[in-house]
Amino acid sequence: MNTFKSNPIGFFDSGIGGTSIWQEVNKLLPNENTIYLADSKNAPYGQKSKEKILEYCIKNTEFLLNKNAKIIVVACNTATTNAINYLRENYDIPFIGIEPAIKKAGLVTKNKKIGVLATKGTINSKLFEKTSTKIDQSIKIIEQVGYGLVELIENGEIDSSKMEKLIYECLDPMLKENIDALVLGCTHYAYLVPQIKKIIGNNIQIVDSGLAVAKQTQRVLNTVNLLNLSTNEKTFHHFYINKKSKILVEILKNYNPVKVIEKEF
Numbered sequence: 001m002n003t004f005k006s007n008p009i010g011f012f013d014s015g016i017g018g019t020s021i022w023q024e025v026n027k028l029l030p031n032e033n034t035i036y037l038a039d040s041k042n043a044p045y046g047q048k049s050k051e052k053i054l055e056y057c058i059k060n061t062e063f064l065l066n067k068n069a070k071i072i073v074v075a076c077n078t079a080t081t082n083a084i085n086y087l088r089e090n091y092d093i094p095f096i097g098i099e100p101a102i103k104k105a106g107l108v109t110k111n112k113k114i115g116v117l118a119t120k121g122t123i124n125s126k127l128f129e130k131t132s133t134k135i136d137q138s139i140k141i142i143e144q145v146g147y148g149l150v151e152l153i154e155n156g157e158i159d160s161s162k163m164e165k166l167i168y169e170c171l172d173p174m175l176k177e178n179i180d181a182l183v184l185g186c187t188h189y190a191y192l193v194p195q196i197k198k199i200i201g202n203n204i205q206i207v208d209s210g211l212a213v214a215k216q217t218q219r220v221l222n223t224v225n226l227l228n229l230s231t232n233e234k235t236f237h238h239f240y241i242n243k244k245s246k247i248l249v250e251i252l253k254n255y256n257p258v259k260v261i262e263k264e265f
Helices: 019-028 050-066 077-090 102-108 126-132 149-154 161-176 187-200 210-223 246-251
Strands: 009-013 034-038 071-074 113-118 140-145 181-185 205-207 237-241 259-262
Touching (some): 009 050, 019 210, 071 077, 071 210, 102 113, 102 205, 149 161, 149 187, 161 187, 187 205
Parallel strands (some): 009 034, 034 237, 113 140, 237 259
């Protein structure tokens, strides 16, 4: 198995949002090669049926396996909560999933009121329900579906006035409940943190899963003896997207060397 240490870590998401997870993994594990698949043509997954989400996840997994991925990070909350169990049962490769960081928020909240901003597919999933019941039951969780946010991010409208209005509409019900911790339950939402902070100020702590996912990826690779510790090899980072790549290229402009490939899949 050691001969596969230089094989890439695979990532897939319903679009460009999972690059926020990729960045954390790349920062923690700079010697690792990576392959990222952005299924932007089918974004957002959060509005799709469980059957359709599973279909996409199988297709994405097969794509990454054909690229010799040694481990796959499901860099999408909706995909994780709806398909991770199936993937782990049917493929002989480690999978790293992403769940809303409710447990972490439960540890940082002082007034026991947590807001969760996520897609409909994540909030309605059994895994989300199971995760929510694992924290102190005296903590109130205020759930809010981020309708339209992923679509605007995928269209490059992160800083638009339309986005600002939509974010406020999503956050307002939670602010009225006086939350002091906000869970970002979609990897796309990491790119909205500056706008979110303008609305919620500094007294509400934003909680996401990025660093935790990177550490779990490191732990699993170490456990199966697949960590690439070599500093002599030149790393590669290939990003595949089945839609126009302009927004993805913009997000990755400060990272080198990366290769962005537009491809139907």
